[in-house]
Amino acid sequence: MRISKGAKIGKNICCEYAELVVELEHCTEREQKRKIEEMNEVMDEMNKEELESVLTEELFNKFEKMIEEKKISLENVDMLLKHVGYCKKMKNMWVDCINESLLNKRFEKMIIDENEKKEGKNESLLVDLCECSLLLNNVFNSELKFICVPCLLKVVLKKEENEETQIEVEMALLALSCIELYDFIEQEPYLNEIKEIIKYHQKHHNLTRLAYQCAWEVVLKRYYRHESLIKAIINEYHYVREATRELEEMKRCVDWKRMSCEQENQKNTMMILKWLRTISFFLFYYSLKGQDNCIELIACIVGLFKDSNENYEKIADVCIEIFGIMIENTSINEVDLIRNGAVQICLDEIVKTTSKDYLNVSCLRFFEYLFKRLNKKLFLICEEYVVEANWNLFKRKAFIMCEEEGYEDVIFSYCCSLIRNPEYIELMSNDVTVYLF
Structure with missing residues (x-):
């Protein structure tokens, strides 16, 4: 068991990771697996700034050179890079240093070459390469997307409930969720299969928490331009209800009195942040008109703000941002925000002498949107009555x-x-x- 980050004395975690990279080059294949597990544990403990300083083009070129010189197997480098991509995605990072790296060029060529094979295609290798490519890159060329998407859809359609399959499906969905909303993807086949995954999980509960969140992220990013399909997300797949339920369940998994460097807490709070960011995206792009379950969602986020405000400031900030989007971009009744405590926590935060500047900014923005809406309503009332x-x-x-x-x-x-x-x-x-x- 490694010593936790909080217990280290005078040890720079970024230097530790760099040392492990150097040691990796001189290990046997079996030793490399243990070394990679240690590297992955170190990376788990990094915050966003530390991770950004570690993920450089030089690092990815180093890995490519090790592959070229046969100092690391593809299986081991896949184990290493998938975890890098996992951390990048979970910590909501935009890292573009890999795009021009030699490693990325190697992977792109390998994906295209493997896909073009008429016989002897290694499907497992192709899946691994596609996942690494989507997880690590920010921008994808069209040829890669049209290879990777159908390849990974085959994985996510597996319905076995054993742990190995669940991990495979989770990683494939995490990779697919990296495709941004502005990336063109052929809609119907892609969406129908992801929708089937969501509906099947709602009935059989076969996905991990992360896989389920990623499935929703994929659907929301693809659906937002199709107004005729928005009602399905709200009324048929019950996004607001599902997101509220997931948040309520995850709230109970966090020890809110501990700081976020505790590993189990960090994992759970990262999942809460992912759901909150997806909710924020949904409210912003879908301009919610119906109000079903929104009262429960407001109450849930108010409770989450109160729980997180002391030790988990990122969560608290996103909660306030969501209230601002509700006022600015949806028809959610402002009375529901008042009755369920959203207005009160913003008022309390503004008058606190210890409040952080960025939280104050979010609260002030919330009131700006609230005033504009109330002013508009007043104008209409005055006009008519x-x-x-x-x-x-x-x-x-x-x-x-x-x-x-x-x-x-x-x-x-x-x-x-x-x-x-x-x-x-x-x-x-x-x-x-x-x-x-």
Whole structure:
């Protein structure tokens, strides 16, 4: 068992990884497997900044040279690189140093050559190469996509529930989820098979948590341009309900009092972040019109913010971002956000003297969107129902409501904090309460 990162004294984790790379070159094949397991454990302990400093073009060229000189087998390099890709994806990194590396060029050629074989095609090797390529790259050429997608779909359609198959399916779905929304993929065959995977899992629960999240990520990235199919995601596959349930289950797996460097906590919190980012994508691109299960989702994310705010700031920040998207880009009722505590946690965060700047920014943005929506509603109400004689009465009622809820001072402070922005100077000369209501 390795010593955890927190227990190391004066040991730079990036230097440790570099030393292991050097040692790898001089090991037997069997020794390499143990060394790679150790390298993977070290990489698991790295934060995003440490990982970025390690993943360089020089490193990937080093691996390519070892392959060329037969100092490492393809099986071992696959074991090593898949884990690099896993960490890159789980930690939401954009690393482009591999794109021009000699290793990437080798893999591209191997994929094309293996796929063109009429006889003796090594399907297992092709799957490994495709997974490494998709996991490590940010941009893919068309030829590779049209080889890799059908190749990996064969893997993800396996329905056996044994652990080995589940791991294979998980890695294939993780690789497919790396294809970004702007990458062209032939739609129907691809989507039908992924939809089948989701529906089958909802009935039989054959996927790992990560595999299920990746299946949704794949579907959402492909569906967002097809308005006619959005209803299926909401009403037939129940995305909001499923995402809420997954988040609630994962919340219970985290010890929120421990810091994120604890390995088990880190794994669970990375999964929560992946689901939150997918929810954020869904709300932003799908402009949710229906409100089914949204109250449960709001309450879940409010609870998640409260749990995570002390030790897991990235999660807390994404929670606030999601509330901003709900107000700006969906028809979710702002009353539901107020009643379920979303507005209150944003208010509490703004008035805290210990609040982080980036959380304050997210909270202020949330209120900006909220004010704009309420202002728009007020304008429509005034247009249709409020006559000039009743305007002052309406203002007084709004002021009393604001004062009773304890929002008046906080809202004024919010406006003052924006005084340096010319866009808000005019606001300061207006009645703050009118701006809100």
